[in-house]
Amino acid sequence: MSNPDLEDDLRGTLDRAAASVPQATGLSDRATTGVQQARRRTWMVSGVAAAAVAAVAIAGFALTGGNTPEQPPVAAPGMPQSSNPTTAAVQPLSAKTIAGTWRATQITGTKSLKSARPDDPILVFKADGTWSGSDGCNPLQGTFTIGQRGEFAAKSGPQHMIGCENVPHTGVLQSAKRIEVTADTLTFAAADGHELARYARAR
Amino acid sequence: MEFEEYVSARGQELVRLGFTVSGDYQRAEDLAQTALMQAFRSWRKVRKADDPHHYVRRILVNEYLSMTRRRSFTEAPTAEIDPQSTVPDPATGIVDSDDLWHALQELSARERVVLVLRYYQDLDDRTIAELLGIKPSSVRSTASRGLATLRQTRQSNRVDERLS
Structure with a gap:
């Protein structure tokens, strides 16, 4: 087969593939909402960073600045005294933890989760590391892994x-x-920590 | 041109471009959305460009190439072309075309991007080179390598068909 034939076929294939793409909706909303959320996150991270710097400064002052007698920690009024995250028991996660059927309650950029669809848009995780479900119109399946x-x-x-x-x-x-x-x-959550979606266990 | 006007006029084209380079609908939407988010962040600058679409298209293909270089990237199974929503064309050898589509997914990400920009977006080699930040000679050699692989894959598929 000569190059011109192959090139013509390639053009046809790519045109047909492009034409098969379903109409995307809400691109503009998703792009602008995503940026606004990212800006809010940046602001929040800045706020957390400022608080962390302030905490370090206060701790530094306490350690170096003075002859303040050592005081036992005092909980603020209304705060539980026993809340210590470093000693809290952490349950290791596994595929078994999320085994079951889930329904999306919130997905970033998707507004119409409650619209009627031909199939029930559920997500099912199994303890053997497989998942299945439906997007409302098409069956879905795959595999997953969870670290502890x-x-x-x-x-x-x-x-x-x-x-x-x-x-x-x-x-x-x-x-x-x-x-x-x-x-x-x-x-x-995504790699940068921002929340992508929230699901509720189906009853 | 306002951002919303641009998206309404060219947004779907971006998703299509994302699909032709990645072969995956979900990834195509992600790529279009990422490109649009980045364009929206600096829309004042983008709208002043001679061709805003060229600018956004550059973000999309480079985002795709970066994505494929990440260690966490794994090629997802490629989506089939849905025959119900393709443009009906009885004169076209759909089987051959599908073969070619599958063969395209076997190419490297850069080869696929170059071929898509050349044969789907109809860009010349100099524009592709500028868009990808490489030399025009690299575009030519990448395209030539990609076409050679496609031709070879096609020929071996036909031999297999004859033998079976």
């Missing part, structure tokens, strides 16, 4: 992409690098 301290990685299997108001479970799972689990809430 919440490190998370997932892969998705091949899937069809019938257009509807697809719940972007796959996007969440592929972007997530950490999870947090409380009793009935599963939170996914």
Whole structure:
């Protein structure tokens, strides 16, 4: 096959592939909301950093500045005296921890989680490290791993992409690098720590 | 041009470009969104550019190439082209085209990007070089390597078909 033939075929293939892409919605909103959230995060991080600097300064003053007699720590009124995060028992996470069925309650950039869809947009994790579910229109599946301290990685299997108001479970799972689990809430976070999505255990 | 006007006019093109380079719908949307977020951050500067779309397109392809270089990046299985939503064209050998699509996914990320920019975006080699920050001669050699691999993959697929 000559190069011109191959080049023509390649043009056709790429045009058809591009034409098969479902219409994306809310790109503008997601881009502007993402930037605004990032700006808020930056501000919050700056605030935390300032507080940390102040705490170090105060600690430094206490250590070097003076002959202040050593005082036992006193809890602020209303604060529990026994709250010590370093001694709190941390439950190691595993695939078993999140095994079960979950429903998205909040996904960054997705507004219409409650819209009616052909299928129930659930996400099911199994203790054997596989996940499955539906985005509302297409069956989904893949595998995942969880580190003891919440490190998370997932892969998705091949899937069809019938257009509807697809719940972007796959996007969440592929972007997530950490999870947090409380009793009935599963939170996914990106590598930089920002929250991607929140799921509730289905009853 | 306001940001919202740009997105409404060209946003879908970015998703399509993301799909042709990555072969993955979810990643395509992520790439478009990342490019748009970065463009939105400096929209005053972007809108003054001769061609704002060129600027955003550059962000998208370079973001994709950076993504593929990250250690955490693993190639996800490629999505199939949904025949229901492709442009109907009875004269086209769809099987051949699908073969080519699958063969494209076997190329390196840079080879795929160069071929997509050349044959889907119809950019000349100098513009592609400027967009990727490489020399035009590198664009030519990368494209040539990519085409050679595609041709070889296609030929071996046809031999396999004849033998089976």
